[in-house]
Amino acid sequence: DTAVSQTPKYLVTQMGNDKSIKCEQNLGHDTMYWYKQDSKKFLKIMFSYNNKELIINETVPNRFSPKSPDKAHLNLHINSLELGDSAVYFCASSPDSGQGPALHFGNGTRLTVT
Amino acid sequence: EDKVVQSPLSLVVHEGDTVTLNCSYEVTNFRSLLWYKQEKKAPTFLFMLTSSGIEKKSGRLSSILDKKELFSILNITATQTGDSAIYLCAVGSGGSNYKLTFGKGTLLTVNP
Numbered sequence: 336d337t338a339v340s341q342t343p344k345y346l347v348t349q350m351g352n353d354k355s356i357k358c359e360q361n362l363g364h365d366t367m368y369w370y371k372q373d374s375k376k377f378l379k380i381m382f383s384y385n386n387k388e389l390i391i392n393e394t395v396p397n398r399f400s401p402k403s404p405d406k407a408h409l410n411l412h413i414n415s416l417e418l419g420d421s422a423v424y425f426c427a428s429s430p431d432s433g434q435g436p437a438l439h440f441g442n443g444t445r446l447t448v449t
Numbered sequence: 450e451d452k453v454v455q456s457p458l459s460l461v462v463h464e465g466d467t468v469t470l471n472c473s474y475e476v477t478n479f480r481s482l483l484w485y486k487q488e489k490k491a492p493t494f495l496f497m498l499t500s501s502g503i504e505k506k507s508g509r510l511s512s513i514l515d516k517k518e519l520f521s522i523l524n525i526t527a528t529q530t531g532d533s534a535i536y537l538c539a540v541g542s543g544g545s546n547y548k549l550t551f552g553k554g555t556l557l558t559v560n561p
Contacts, residue, residue, distance in 0.1 A: 435481040440491035
């Protein structure tokens with residue numbers, strides 16, 4: 336299937352732990368993103384990478400570190416997890432060319448910090 | 450800072466009703482306006498609009514963009530319970546730093 340896939344789907348962990356979320360796309364897109372969706376369903380961009388290069392880094396704590404080993408993968412590592420990090424994290428990708436373009440989203444990772 | 454405002458935030462209707470969802474925006478370097486539908490998982494793409502006054506249509510859904518007044522509407526006619534979802538408006542902006550800025554969404558509930 337052509338898609339954006341994220342793992343894991345659910346992540347429950349305690350405050351202070353370090354965790355990672357993986358994302359892969361096989362759409363051949365050059366740009367990948369991480370978005371955070373809070374409890375009120377508001378989607379906010381965190382990072383974007385184009386062909387392994389960091390392009391957008393919104394006001395996100397340094398505890399969040401994205402890593403792109405190649406243009407098909409964008410992982411998110413979170414250090415010293417806090418209660419406020421609980422949210423759904425969506426990975427997305429988009430092509431470089433074309434009008435728009437539209438982002439294609441993964442199914443999200445629901446992170447719960449206790 | 451780029452801003453996208455949707456209204457209403459929530460809406461409850463009966464099957465068969467017609468609804469209009471609104472989206473206004475203020476962004477620099479506008480490229481496109483997009484509508485997404487979100488049920489339980491990922492937002493799924495509905496429409497992308499780049500030109501004013503040209504209606505995009507898909508079945509019972511249609512959308513139009515006004516670039517002068519900086520808004521868009523999404524219409525759903527003859528609503529069905531399966532239309533219940535959050536409808537997200539997003540504006541694409543930027544060049545090499547392209548991103549989508551989302552509104553807070555409209556939660557539509559269609560009752561039988």
